[in-house]
Amino acid sequence: MAEQREMKEKNPWHRPVIICITVFIAMGVITLVAMAVVQNKPLHQKYKYGIVLDAGSSHTSVYIYEWPAEKENNTGMVRQTHACNVKGKGISSYAWNISYAGMSLRECMEEAKEKIPVWRHPETPVYLGATAGMRLLRMFNAAVSDQVLSSVERFLQTYPFLYQGARIISGQEEGAYGWITVNYLNGNFRKALTTMGALDLGGASTQITFVSKQEVESEENSMLFRLYGNDYHVYTHSFLCYGKDQALKLALAKQLQTGESQLRDPCFHPGYIEQKSLASSPCVPETRPHDSERTFTHTGTGNASLCQEVVKRIFNFTHCPWGRCSFNGVFQPPVEGQFGAFSAFYFVMNFLNLTSDSLEQSKLKMDHYCSTPWAEIKQRYPSVKQKYLAEYCFSGTYILTLLENGYNFTSENWKDIQFIKKIGDSDAGWTLGYMLNLTNMIPAEAPDEPPLPHGGYVAIMVLFSLFIFILFLLAYKLFGRPVCNANKQII
Numbered sequence: 001m002a003e004q005r006e007m008k009e010k011n012p013w014h015r016p017v018i019i020c021i022t023v024f025i026a027m028g029v030i031t032l033v034a035m036a037v038v039q040n041k042p043l044h045q046k047y048k049y050g051i052v053l054d055a056g057s058s059h060t061s062v063y064i065y066e067w068p069a070e071k072e073n074n075t076g077m078v079r080q081t082h083a084c085n086v087k088g089k090g091i092s093s094y095a096w097n098i099s100y101a102g103m104s105l106r107e108c109m110e111e112a113k114e115k116i117p118v119w120r121h122p123e124t125p126v127y128l129g130a131t132a133g134m135r136l137l138r139m140f141n142a143a144v145s146d147q148v149l150s151s152v153e154r155f156l157q158t159y160p161f162l163y164q165g166a167r168i169i170s171g172q173e174e175g176a177y178g179w180i181t182v183n184y185l186n187g188n189f190r191k192a193l194t195t196m197g198a199l200d201l202g203g204a205s206t207q208i209t210f211v212s213k214q215e216v217e218s219e220e221n222s223m224l225f226r227l228y229g230n231d232y233h234v235y236t237h238s239f240l241c242y243g244k245d246q247a248l249k250l251a252l253a254k255q256l257q258t259g260e261s262q263l264r265d266p267c268f269h270p271g272y273i274e275q276k277s278l279a280s281s282p283c284v285p286e287t288r289p290h291d292s293e294r295t296f297t298h299t300g301t302g303n304a305s306l307c308q309e310v311v312k313r314i315f316n317f318t319h320c321p322w323g324r325c326s327f328n329g330v331f332q333p334p335v336e337g338q339f340g341a342f343s344a345f346y347f348v349m350n351f352l353n354l355t356s357d358s359l360e361q362s363k364l365k366m367d368h369y370c371s372t373p374w375a376e377i378k379q380r381y382p383s384v385k386q387k388y389l390a391e392y393c394f395s396g397t398y399i400l401t402l403l404e405n406g407y408n409f410t411s412e413n414w415k416d417i418q419f420i421k422k423i424g425d426s427d428a429g430w431t432l433g434y435m436l437n438l439t440n441m442i443p444a445e446a447p448d449e450p451p452l453p454h455g456g457y458v459a460i461m462v463l464f465s466l467f468i469f470i471l472f473l474l475a476y477k478l479f480g481r482p483v484c485n486a487n488k489q490i491i
């Protein structure tokens with residue numbers, strides 16, 4: 001017994017003080033590793049900002065984007081933090097009131113000044129891109145469209161941001177940047193996944209953009225992007241005058257061709273009656289000389305199938321100089337894959353509750369909706385803007401016809417169209433893609449990334465430290481006592 005006690009006292013592992021020291025060392029290792037790892041993380045995320053103004057035909061929106069400063073070239077980092085709708089109409093409507101075009105942006109730009117930290121103002125880029133409304137104005141009167149752009153330019157330059165220009169973007173760019181936006185936000189580039197097509201419906205133009213496995217026969221519809229180490233052969237087309245406001249003008253002009261002053265229109269609700277005039281525009285050229293403002297009485301008859309017949313007449317389906325066409329002699333390969341349909345595609349289909357219906361169900365619902373009396377519609381939706389409300393029957397029918405007869409979607413692939421407004425926090429639209437491109441934020445080649453994300457690295461380090469600590473304990477249990485026993489045998 002006395003020998004045993006002596007042995008225990010000689011073995012240092014049996015001393016409580018040594019056990020305590022071991023435990024403290026192990027805990028110290030764990031704390032040190034954890035602290036070193038946490039300390040390595042950037043102190044706090046510093047954000048950078050960018051502003052893009054979408055000067056559309058119907059109105060202007062100001063978008064603010066932010067991204068972590070040290071992750072500028074990592075794709076998937078940019079997100080929309082704020083959107084502001086400019087009051088009033090689009091900048092092209094200031095053609096005869098030019099000095100106010102810039103001033104109209106004041107409220108939203110003041111908001112941007114408040115939202116972005118002051119110390120970031122001088123390095124925050126501001127871009128203004130104008131779309132189909134300004135394209136039409138330029139066709140109508142190039143000098144006036146230049147003056148409108150100068151007015152907004154002068155105004156934007158009064159702000160402390162880094163002004164990067166105001167220009168009319170091409171239809172091709174509008175389509176391509178919309179496609180970049182939806183695929184960037186869905187993380188498709190980073191993961192080298194198959195991409196999603198983009199369908200954008202505005203007031204004055206509409207865009208279709210998707211990756212096609214088939215050859216794109218016409219050069220003007222073909223674009224090549226190298227993003228994140230992958231090549232994308234993209235088909236894109238923008239139809240000027242086929243946004244929903246200009247398409248309505250085309251449909252009215254077609255029906256007014258007979259020269260009557262009374263128009264009985266199946267695309268408007270029964271009981272709808274308004275005095276209107278149809279001003280000539282580059283989309284609706286004057287059919288008769290000296291007849292620039294045709295006034296007429298517009299009455300609704302509310303019949304969706306007849307409305308579809310009217311809408312079909314604004315497309316030319318017979319002329320096609322290529323292997324295959326969408327309409328108006330424009331080449332289009334067959335649609336393939338998933339599509340995101342945004343902007344007015346979403347507003348209209350969402351209002352009509354058609355975002356998750358089949359093509360057939362949508363047509364049936366449109367029959368019912370269009371034949372509902374105007375008085376009942378107004379009563380049912382008292383808070384909806386009357387201009388939109390009056391036009392949803394036309395707009396819904398136009399969308400179904402454009403997608404089915406124009407782009408050749410079928411009952412089978414209708415489910416591949418997702419009507420979307422936002423992806424995460426960011427609106428689907430061309431603006432984000434535009435900024436990503438101009439700031440070179442999507443690299444052509446994939447940058448090298450650390451093998452582990454930061455969280456995984458911390459977890460592994462802590463687990464390893466724990467593992468070492470447990471090994472210490474085990475070693476004590478296994479080797480502490482056997483040493484005594486061995487000594488006993490020798491004795």
Ligand SMILES: Nc1ncnc2c1ncn2[C@@H]1O[C@H](COP(=O)(O)OP(=O)(O)O)[C@@H](O)[C@H]1O
Binds near residue numbers: 131203204343
């Ligand atoms: N809540 C809504 N309901 C229906 N249509 C809407 C709604 N909000 C916006 N719109 C329509 O969306 C379209 C937006 O087009 P816009 O971007 O201004 O033109 P473009 O892209 O052709 O230059 C317009 O036709 C506008 O009337």
Ligand SMILES: [Ca+2]
Binds near residue numbers: 056201202203343
């Ligand atoms: Ca638009």
